[in-house]
Amino acid sequence: MRKFILLFLSATFVIIAFNIAISDSSPTERQKRSLVNTRIDNNGYWKKAAKKGLTVLNPVVKVPTAVYTGNTINSRAVVFDNSPDVPVTTEPSTQSENSIFVDPNDNLVALNSNNSTPANGGSVYGADYLFTEDFAATWDGSINGPNGSNSGDPAACIGTDGRWYVGYISNGGQGVSYSDDQGDSWTKVQVAAAPGTGWGDLADKNHMWIDAKQGSPYENYLYNAWTDFGGPFNNEIVLQRSMDRGETWDTKVNLSGAINTSGHCQGVNISTGPNGEAYAVWSIYDNWPNDENSIGMARSFDGGATWEPAFRIIDNIRGIRNSGVPQNMRVNSFPVMAVDASDGPNSGTIYVVWTNTGVPGTNTGSDRDVYLIKSTDQGDTWTDPIRVNQDPIGQGKAHYLPWITCDASSGILSVIFLDNRNTTASQAEAWVAVSTNAGETWEDFKVSDVAFTPSPIPGLASGYFGDYLSIHSSDGKVYPCWTDNRSGQAMGYVSVFETINLVAPFALLADTDQETGEVTLDWQFNGGTGFEYFKIYRNGEVVSTTTELAFTETLVDYGYYLYEVTAIFVGDQESLPAAAQTQYGTSTIVITPESYTAVLNPEATDVQMMHIHNTGVLDLDYSLSPFFGKSSIHEYEVAKGGGDEYINIVRIANLENYSSSDLYSNNSSLSANLNKGELYPIEVVVANAYEGDQVKVWFDWNQNGVFDETAVILNDDKRFGVFIGEVTIPQGATPGKTGMRVRLSSTDKLSAYNDTQYGEVEDYSIVIPSWLTLDPDTGIIPPGDSLMVNVIFNAEGLTIGSYYYEVEFITNDLFNPSYGVDFTLHVTDIQLSVSADPAEICMGESTQLLTNVSGGSGSYTYSWTSVPEGFVSSEPSPVVYPEVNTVYNVEVYDGSVTIESNTTVIVHELPVVELGNNETLCGETQIILNAGNPGQEYLWSTNETTQEIVAMGTGETMFWAEVINEYGCVGYDTIFINFAEIPVVDLGADTVVCGGAYITLDAGNPGSNYLWSNLETSQTIEVDTSNFGFGLQDYSVQVTTQDGCYNDGQITVEFVDCTGLNEVSNLEMNIYPNPSNGVFNIGLSASINDPVEIIISDQTGKVVYELSNVVISNNSLKVNLNGYSDGIYGITILQNGSSLTSRVVLRR
Known part of the structure; x- marks a missing residue:
């Protein structure tokens, strides 16, 4: 943004300029703004400007209802936990920009002063005086200024002698009123006149402090400082001192001159040390209207008689004066200081707090956090910034307008600030952070009972809701004071609490032996009255107590551990903890393979797989450090704007940047990650917008170092405060890191280059994924588990050649916090x-x-x-x-x-065809053959084409099958089937042979194998009575042909004594049918008239059937043996001592 410096050389110059601006016609909005000094915060100034038509004051609006959140204070540093908010007055008015001071002789008494206005937003009462004598339970005083109205910017003090003081802007200069009767009457002293004679010349943003250390060589000295706008010390911090309790004041001293800023200094804050040291700090604006970028300091060691040349105590910070906060109110990052004036171990330590955008030194992001630096050597050296608010970092929350106090009795620090960690973005709560170990560690807690929505106070300067809060403490009693609008209008509230003067341990260190799990804790402690012992906590659980400054234990389980050490005092009172984190065990990252190479043709892509293994005992948390985004981009030709409108917020993809005013801002260290072909919304928020403003955005898609592509035009919201548009990333955009230019201007013709009279230019980077992408690029992997990561090589837009990069994996592996993996891409035209x-x-x-x-x-x-x-x-x-x-x-x-x-x-695979083994079939003429492989094609030797056939033949016959599967693969099998005949074995009918004779039995089937029942193996055998004697003899044979087919034959031969019945009578007996199914006939060759006896016995000789005195008529007798089992039975006919025998075979 253009720096518009008004020198206000004289009232005449301003009046002439103003008259010129309006002589012929009404001035434009831009002309009006050019005639006001935006550095000045004072409401009186802006009300004057409004009367001249140069600005517009806040309108009356309905305030959103506050949300009650409870009055409990949750802190180990506080005596009691309930502290309801108490308004400092019940009279209809607004109370803002608070100052409070505790009586050093009576900590139940406190003096409060605020910017006071009528409730309806009328005229300004100025800095008023309100007080409590009962620890803020009730309040008295007046909403009017002491000795009449003034221009505000209150600063309250109380001396050790009981005199009360209120400092304020008066008649463009500085005034102080004092009272020796607790506000019943006041005496006003004009400390300094206005620095110049112009209507806008003003002594602004004052602070007053009193040396209230009893015994100080400069006890009750008053120091009053401010910024002179106008006069010989224009834009500088000046100070005047009073050595006689505010009745007279020394000559003005320029404190900031040695800073040599091209901008201005503002927001001074004063404090004194235990030996009368006097310190002043302030914000430095080197490039207004940019945010605060440095903090300056001046110091005096002789009660303010002389001051050393000013110097910067911290550089490269970024406040919030112009970049703002989500709440609807103007803000600043004026530093506030406290000095430990106690007699404790930290006596003389200087503490300075402010709000920073992001981490100091980095100064990016959407966090606004309260930071503290301290000095233990009277400001010669300073610590690194310490974050005061304790909510998680990186959440985009706002913590602002901090004020710090150091209890002169104990050195305990308390910081008040507004905070939206638990509210909507537009709401806020009042919070306090307390430290009992010199600011090393903090505990913060909510003190307001409500979440409220800041809203500018009607009738006052644009955005004004009070420019500072206040807090003061004495002998343990703490008075936080802030402004909120829960009642529908801005009102000052106090929510007191009492700190416990318990000295806390500090500088806790935790060291863990990773081999054994032994943890060693060491800490420091400055002692304290009533100290008894230390309590050791591990992950919130008490594990031990000790009186030593060290503790050792051995951990059993792997894990992450938070150790806290508190000091226990008489009455079981416990201090705030010193804390340290450690871990036993670690994750262990193993990446396979260890390197990756791809060879691609132009425009081609390749995806490979990466395995990330966790072989450790704790969860592995990994992320990728930016790789292609780390490269630098072209240095683009600078283009500048001017005037007072500026780009406040830029949002695209992951990029969200808040900024204040400058002519040109090179923010190329901030980048947005964009993918080809995707559409992204762009939003630009403009501060101090004018009607007709326009915003365009250029991208260097081809990375030629020139913004020569067509601009993306953003559309305004009709009030020109918000501009919105969209951009689609071209497929032809060159991968890698390149530039993006955002430009704001008025109705001028807008191009990417050349300076414009109005507006602003901001350059950023965009990163288009290049030839390598890893997905996912972050992850948490449990012990023993692994994760598959896509390694994507992309040769789009790349020329032929080789590309190499080492990607760094950031891990929580103790031994590999940074793990490098090599990636190589060869782009070639080889096909x-x-x-x-x-x-x-x-x-x-x-x-x-x-x-x-x-x-x-x-x-x-x-x-x-x-x-x-x-x-x-x-x-x-x-x-x-x-x-x-x-x-x-x-x-x-x-x-x-x-x-x-x-x-x-x-x-x-070939089809598997199994027709079976070659086979001989005895007495069968067919067989079923199956080729298997259902659903395929078949061809048999019989020309059949089915899976299964009935094979028939005689003798030995060959069959084959061919199977063709769906892939055309052929399987084949052959089988031989021998259709063989069963041999016919006929030994003849059963016969009777007379003793002494023999009979030849022939099994037939020459060439076969034979096995007779008498174990002979020849085709024929001869049988007689030589071995058996008379009786029935059974003979059988099994005949097996050369084909393996077999059959049996049986015959029964009865050897008889031929001198029996049959011989005498010449009879023969015939059995038929034989074999029989159980019923057969006994036939005789001749008739027998006399009766006979018939006996039938089984093979064991047992008689099973017997008939006596039977007359066989017609030469035949029918016998029924159906009840008997199969077998051979002997039949004997007896008559008159003679017998006739035969046999029958039962076979069913």
Whole structure:
């Protein structure tokens, strides 16, 4: 933003300028603003400007209802936990910009002064005086200024002698009123006149302090400081001192002159040390209207008689004066200081707090946090900034308008600030942070009972809701004071509490032996009255107590541990803790493979897989450090704006930046991550906007260092405060980091270059993913687990060549907090295609591998391998005989680049055809044969085409089947079937042979194998009574042919004594049918008239059937043996001592 410096050389100059501006016509809005000094905060100034028509004051608006959140204070540093908010007055008015001071002789008494106005937003009463004598339970005083109205900016003090003081702006200069009767009457003293004679000359943003240390060589000295706008010390911090209790004041001293800023100094704050040291700090604006960028300091060691040259105590910070907060109120980052004037171990320590955007030194992001620096050597050196508010960092929350106090009795620090950690973005609560160990550690807690919505006070300067809060403490009693509008109008509230004067341990260190788990704690402690012992906490649980300044224990379980050490005092009172974190065990990152290479043709992509393993005992938390985004971008030609409107917020993708005013801001260290082809909304918020303002955005898509592409035009919200548009990232955008320019201007013709009279230019970076992307790029992996990460190589937009990058993985692995992995991309014009002809074969077949290479040097070498392993070749097109599905990889090297590809050969199994073993069928003429493999094609030797056939034949016959599967693979099987005959074995009918004779039995079937019941193996045998004697003899034989078919034959031969019945009577007995199914006939060859006896016995000789005195008529007798089992039975006919025998075979 353009720096518009008004020198106000004289009232005449201003009046002439103003008259010129309005002589012929009404001035434009821009002309009006050019005639006001935006550095000045004072309401009196802005009310004057409004009367002149140069600005507009806050309108009357309805204030949103506050949300009650409770009056409990949750803190170990506080005696009681309930502290309801008490308004400092019940009279209709607004109370803002608070100042409070505790009587050093009576900590139940406190003097409060605020900017006071009528409730309806009328005239300004100025700095008023209100007081309590009962620890803020009730309040008295007046909402009017002491000795009449003034221009506000209150500063309250109380001396050790009981005199009360209120400082304020008076008649453009500085005034102080004092009272020796607790506010019943006041005496007004004009400390300094206005610094100049112009209507806008003003002594602004004053602070007054009193040396209230009893015994100080400069006890009750008063120091009053402010910024002179106008006069010889224009834009400088000046101070006047009173050595006689405010009745007279020394000559003005320029404190900030040695800073040599090109801007201005403002927001002075004064404090004194235990030996009368006097210190003043303030904000430095080197490039107004940018935010605060430094803090300056001046000091005196002789009661303010002389002051050393001013110097900067911290540089490279970024306040919030112009970049603002989400709440609807103007803000600042004026530093506030406290000095430990106690007699404790930290006596003399100087503490300074302010609000910073992001982390000091980095100064980016949407966090606004309260930070503290301290000095233990009277300001010669300072610590690194310490974050005061204790909510998680990086959440985009706002903590602002801090004020600090140091209890002169104990050195306990208390800081008040507004905070929206638990509210909506537009709301706020009052919070206090307390430290009992010299600011090393803090405990913060809510003190307001409500969450309220700040809203500018009607009738006052634009955005004004009070420019500072206040807090003061004495002998443990703490008075936080702030402004909120829960009642519908701005009112001052106090919510007192009492700190416990318990000295806390500090500088706690925790060291863990990773081999044994032994933890050693060491801390420091300055002692304190009533101290008894230390209490050791591990993860919130008490694990031990000790009186030593060290503690050791051995951990059993791996994990992360928070140790806290508190001091316990008499009465079991416990101090705030000193805290330290440690861990036993670690995650262990292992990445496989360890490096990645891709060879791609232009515009091609490749995805590989990365395995991240956690072989440790704790969760592995990894993220990628920005890689391509770390590279620098072109230095673009600078273009500047001017005037007082400026770009306040820029939002696109992950980028959200708050900024104050400058002509040109190079924010190229801030980047937005954008993907090709995706659409992104862009939002630009403008401060001090004018009607007709416009915003355009340029992108250097081709990275040629020039914004020559068509601009993205953003649309205004009709009030010109918010501009919104969209951009789609072109597919042809060059990957990597490049520039984005955001430009605000008025109705001027807007281009990417050349300076404009009005507006502002801000440059940023955008990062378009380049040739390498890892997805996901962050993750948490449990112990023993792993994560698959896509490694995406992308050659889009890249020229032929090689690209290399080492990506850094940031981990919580104790031994590998930074783990590097190499990635290489070769972009080449070599074209390689690989195939197999054919690509699918049947088992036992071959295929030829084919390569088609072009580009590169034209001379290539080949290297083939396979998966599964076993094949290597250096031929361009080898023939292979795979037995299983196989991937063939080939690397082709042209002398500089190796490119690889692969092809897969599918090997199909042959159909398995199993017709069975060759078979002989005895006495059968057919068999069913099945080729299996349902659903395939079939061909049999019989020309049949079904899966199953009925095979028929005689003798030995061959059958074959051919099966063709869906891949054309053929399976085959053959079977021989012998359709053989069963041998016929006929030994003849059972017969009777007379003793002494023999009979020849013939089994027939020459060439077969024989087995007789008498174990003979010849085709024929001769049988007689030589071995058996008379009686029935059974003979059987099993005949097996050469085909393996067999059959049995049986015969019963009865050997008889031929001198029996049959011989005498010449009778013969015939049994038929024989074999029989149980019923048979006994036939005789001649008639027998006399009765006979018939006996039938089984093979054991047991009689089973007997008939006596039977007359066989008609030469035949029917016998029924159906109830008997199969077998051979002997039949004997007896008559008159003679017998006739035979046998029957029962076979069913």
